Structure formats: C-alpha cells, structure tokens
Amino acid sequence: MKDTQQLLRHQLASLAYRTNKALHGAPAGFEAFELGYGVRTPHALLRHMTGLLSYTIRLLEEQPDSPLDDQPWAQECQRFTSVLATLDQVLQQRTNLALGEAQLLLQGPLSDAMAHAGQLALLRRAAGAPISPENFTRADIHVRHLQPED
Numbered sequence: 001m002k003d004t005q006q007l008l009r010h011q012l013a014s015l016a017y018r019t020n021k022a023l024h025g026a027p028a029g030f031e032a033f034e035l036g037y038g039v040r041t042p043h044a045l046l047r048h049m050t051g052l053l054s055y056t057i058r059l060l061e062e063q064p065d066s067p068l069d070d071q072p073w074a075q076e077c078q079r080f081t082s083v084l085a086t087l088d089q090v091l092q093q094r095t096n097l098a099l100g101e102a103q104l105l106l107q108g109p110l111s112d113a114m115a116h117a118g119q120l121a122l123l124r125r126a127a128g129a130p131i132s133p134e135n136f137t138r139a140d141i142h143v144r145h146l147q148p149e150d
Contacts, residue, residue: 004102008091009143011110015117016084017141019049021131022120023077031073033127042123046076049116052109053083059105060090060097088146 023030023042031043040048051068058065071079091097124131 002095002097004097004099005091005094006143008097008102008105008110009088009146010141011106011114012084012088012091013141013143013146014136015110015114016081016146017139018114018117018136019046019080019120021134022117022124025129025131026124027127027129030124030127030129033123035123035126039123040119042120043073043076045116045120045123046080047071049113050076050080050083052113052116053080053087056105056109057083057087057090059109060094085147088143 023046026042031046032041034041047068047070054066054068057063068079121131
C-alpha cells in the first residue's frame with residue numbers, strides 16, 4: 001500500500017476517533033443544541049461531515065453529485081460511520097492514487113470534516129457537557145477501527 005493511501009486512511013481513522021469522542025456520552029438533545037449566530041447544530045454538522053465524505057467518494061470514483069437526504073440523529077450517526085468505512089474501502093482499492101490527488105483531498109474535504117469534528121467538541125463544552133481532555137498523539141487511532149467488526 002502506498003504512503004499516500006496510508007496517510008489518508010490514518011486521517012479517516014483520526015476523524016472517526018475525534019468525532020466519536022465528541023459524540024459519545026453527549027446529553028440527550030445535544031444534536032439539536034443551538035449556539036446561535038448561525039452556527040450549525042451538531043446534527044447539521046454531522047450531516048455536513050457525512051456529505052463531505054460522500055463527496056470525497058464521488059471524486060475518487062468520478063460519480064455525479066448526489067445530495068444527502070435528511071436522517072434522524074441515530075441514523076445520521078450510523079450513516080456517518082458507514083460512509084467512513086466505504087471511503088476507507090475506496091482508498092484501499094485506489095492503488096494508483098497520486099500524491100497531488102491525495103493532497104487535494106487532504107486540503108479540501110478531509111480537513112473540512114476534521115475542523116467540524118473540533119466544532120462538535122466545542123459545542124459539547126458550550127452545551128455544558130465538555131469532553132475530557134486528551135493528548136491525541138497518544139490516542140489509540142488505527143485504520144482497523146474504520147471497518148465494522150464481524
């Protein structure tokens with residue numbers, strides 16, 4: 001497997017880890033928390049993140065644009081996880097992924113999604129339910145966590 005594939009897959013694993021940390025143990029109703037000032041709700045953020053990952057898949061597979069439908073919170077959480085796993089599979093199959101192509105994915109949709117994972121953590125604090133601090137360089141982040149267990 002090429003270094004570019006490994007790096008992008010690790011970025012996905014990091015995104016999954018940070019998003020799960022922000023969402024795990026969130027209080028009831030967190031998905032609808034409104035900070036105000038036009039800031040997206042956690043539900044809207046997660047849907048947007050899923051859309052970014054879906055867009056990445058479409059770029060890699062040269063598919064036409066396909067907007068996401070609205071899903072209830074629990075289903076949106078499942079869809080996010082499923083789309084992450086699908087993108088990981090697509091990346092594994094792309095043995096010809098050029099460095100420039102990987103850089104564009106990293107600077108665009110994947111960095112955007114990671115920024116939104118940070119927004120979810122910030123919204124947890126603003127909602128009065130902050131996540132515990134963690135040194136992410138020591139976190140148990142591995143691509144094997146992207147695929148569902150049998």
